[in-house]
Amino acid sequence: MLHSPRCVHPLTTAQFARDVRTHELRIVKGFEDLKHPTILSLILVSSIAIHSAFAAEHVYTNGRIYTANSEQPWAEAILVKDEKILYVGTNEDALQRARRRTTRTDLDGKFVMPGIIDTHTHPGLIAALWEETADITLPQTSHEELLAFLREYAKDAKGFLITLGEWNVEHYLPDGPHKSDLDAIFPDKPVALFDNSGHTTWLNSRALALFNITRDTPDLSENISEFVRDKDGELTGWVKEFALIPYVGDMTLPTRDQMKAALMTFVDFLSAHGVTSLMDAGSLSWHNQVYDIVAELEREGTLPVRYEGSYHIYDPNQLDGAVKAVRDLRKQFAGDLLTFNTVKIHYDGVLEVNTAGQLDPYHNEPDSHGGILIPTERLTRFILELEKNQIDLHLHSVGDRATRSALDAVEQAKNDATGPLTINISLSHLEQVHDADIPRFAELNVSANFTPHWFGGYFKGADQAIGPERNQYSQRAKTFVNRGARVTFSSDVTVLPEHTRANPFFGMQIGVTRQNVEAGPDAPVFGLASERLAIEDLLVGYSRNAAAQLGRDVDLGTLEAGKLADFIVLDRDPTQVDDYQIHEIKPVATVLGGMIVHGNLDT
Numbered sequence: 001m002l003h004s005p006r007c008v009h010p011l012t013t014a015q016f017a018r019d020v021r022t023h024e025l026r027i028v029k030g031f032e033d034l035k036h037p038t039i040l041s042l043i044l045v046s047s048i049a050i051h052s053a054f055a056a057e058h059v060y061t062n063g064r065i066y067t068a069n070s071e072q073p074w075a076e077a078i079l080v081k082d083e084k085i086l087y088v089g090t091n092e093d094a095l096q097r098a099r100r101r102t103t104r105t106d107l108d109g110k111f112v113m114p115g116i117i118d119t120h121t122h123p124g125l126i127a128a129l130w131e132e133t134a135d136i137t138l139p140q141t142s143h144e145e146l147l148a149f150l151r152e153y154a155k156d157a158k159g160f161l162i163t164l165g166e167w168n169v170e171h172y173l174p175d176g177p178h179k180s181d182l183d184a185i186f187p188d189k190p191v192a193l194f195d196n197s198g199h200t201t202w203l204n205s206r207a208l209a210l211f212n213i214t215r216d217t218p219d220l221s222e223n224i225s226e227f228v229r230d231k232d233g234e235l236t237g238w239v240k241e242f243a244l245i246p247y248v249g250d251m252t253l254p255t256r257d258q259m260k261a262a263l264m265t266f267v268d269f270l271s272a273h274g275v276t277s278l279m280d281a282g283s284l285s286w287h288n289q290v291y292d293i294v295a296e297l298e299r300e301g302t303l304p305v306r307y308e309g310s311y312h313i314y315d316p317n318q319l320d321g322a323v324k325a326v327r328d329l330r331k332q333f334a335g336d337l338l339t340f341n342t343v344k345i346h347y348d349g350v351l352e353v354n355t356a357g358q359l360d361p362y363h364n365e366p367d368s369h370g371g372i373l374i375p376t377e378r379l380t381r382f383i384l385e386l387e388k389n390q391i392d393l394h395l396h397s398v399g400d401r402a403t404r405s406a407l408d409a410v411e412q413a414k415n416d417a418t419g420p421l422t423i424n425i426s427l428s429h430l431e432q433v434h435d436a437d438i439p440r441f442a443e444l445n446v447s448a449n450f451t452p453h454w455f456g457g458y459f460k461g462a463d464q465a466i467g468p469e470r471n472q473y474s475q476r477a478k479t480f481v482n483r484g485a486r487v488t489f490s491s492d493v494t495v496l497p498e499h500t501r502a503n504p505f506f507g508m509q510i511g512v513t514r515q516n517v518e519a520g521p522d523a524p525v526f527g528l529a530s531e532r533l534a535i536e537d538l539l540v541g542y543s544r545n546a547a548a549q550l551g552r553d554v555d556l557g558t559l560e561a562g563k564l565a566d567f568i569v570l571d572r573d574p575t576q577v578d579d580y581q582i583h584e585i586k587p588v589a590t591v592l593g594g595m596i597v598h599g600n601l602d603t
């Protein structure tokens with residue numbers, strides 16, 4: 001077998017067989033008008049014979065194979081034919097089943113596991129938010145130092161719109177920054193500065209004018225996506241969440257070539273680190289631009305992952321057209337690797353800027369409980385519409401009020417449905433969840449999706465927003481596991497400079513230790529030490545459970561006969577390595593549908 005560093009259709013017998021089969025089907029289609037059963041029969045018999053002759057079969061032996069299949073968790077060998085697994089079990093049985101011309105690889109004791117499934121990340125936003133100034137680091141220490149930096153930067157600033165990040169939102173809570181500070185430094189140029197939560201923007205007056213935003217411009221959603229105003233109703237220049245999106249359009253997008261390069265950089269990184277499938281959890285209003293690029297990558301043969309696209313709702317007005325939007329995405333862009341089965345709703349905001357929906361008021365803003373995008377009753381009706389059209393639902397849900405509302409909607413939809421709910425529903429992030437709602441995930445068959453590289457206290461500001469006592473109960477993934485929930489994991493990376501944090505083994509280490517990687521064993525433990533996960537929890541969450549979240553557990557998530565041959569071979573065993581070395585694990589090879597798309601297994 002030949003190997004390729006990327007999925008560029010390496011000339012394997014499996015690929016040749018697929019190419020032959022495609023050609024045969026084109027021939028048959030060309031003969032359809034003849035309406036001659038004898039000719040068609042001869043062609044089809046010939047097709048089957050050619051396909052059988054060139055079908056690729058490969059046996060991998062002497063491995064430590066973790067299957068994630070609860071009925072057969074460990075094996076020695078795996079037999080693959082074309083894209084699928086024929087057999088998983090002992091070396092002896094696998095070799096007996098192999099044909100004489102079957103190619104063979106001795107794994108020499110290496111650890112093998114199902115391909116990792118990243119069930120909530122953002123290649124599309126990485127492409128759309130690419131910026132030339134991404135390598136510029138704004139001071140995080142104080143407001144005064146930030147302004148001093150901006151004054152110096154303004155001397156040589158170029159371009160019609162200046163975009164920079166990230167400023168430290170902690171210094172400005174709860175009222176936020178003010179446009180007057182930027183106006184004094186940039187009186188003639190529009191400026192948009194992005195904060196370190198990723199959920200607010202600081203604009204000067206010129207930028208507000210560029211985007212046609214005035215004091216009469218309506219907010220996108222109450223207590224979430226807002227243009228912050230002072231007591232007199234005047235815009236302060238602080239914009240929360242997605243209020244800007246309808247007014248920006250394509251104005252801030254990089255070129256298509258830049259978007260394609262950024263997206264490919266990210267998905268190549270994921271593939272190199274063992275990810276074989278992902279869900280793009282939303283590209284805001286740039287669906288068409290992003291998925292056009294992904295579809296092109298698939299046509300070129302350079303897409304190294306299975307890519308589940310989603311339709312991203314951040315505005316309540318999108319609900320009525322969501323089903324049609326998913327259908328349109330399927331019709332325009334879907335392929336073998338690029339699929340569309342999910343609506344993603346940004347159901348609330350984030351704790352750091354007081355936009356997450358909370359049961360109790362914010363510590364630093366006692367009159368605020370944050371917000372949720374739509375009422376429970378409207379979400380219930382939407383779930384029933386999705387069920388009717390067999391489209392899955394994935395919700396961003398950070399605050400405990402948002403999570404309770406979402407679970408209430410699922411429960412009501414189950415009661416109102418004419419039969420059982422069959423779509424896959426998942427809630428992501430789950431930073432604050434009331435104790436009473438945790439068992440409901442298992443009861444309602446809702447997946448609980450977490451981002452383990454946050455478990456070391458990645459985001460700052462929640463202590464200030466909700467108080468340290470409440471914040472210590474953040475992201476209690478182990479409690480969810482213990483109470484029977486289907487727990488899944490993801491990277492949720494949105495900008496290219498942070499793409500290395502999408503390494504799933506980096507996330508696994510933080511999931512096990514609840515400590516940031518950089519400081520090692522001496523790092524403070526974030527939240528409760530009792531919420532540390534076992535490595536087995538993470539392996540299952542990134543494989544079997546993740547496939548179930550995406551409705552792909554029939555063909556993905558475990559290594560067993562009949563499923564697609566998506567697996568990774570690692571340079572060390574995650575179940576035996578020291579907890580503080582998990583982030584150093586690297587795949588020797590990433591296999592997608594029986595083909596090596598990253599690394600190699602040459603001996």
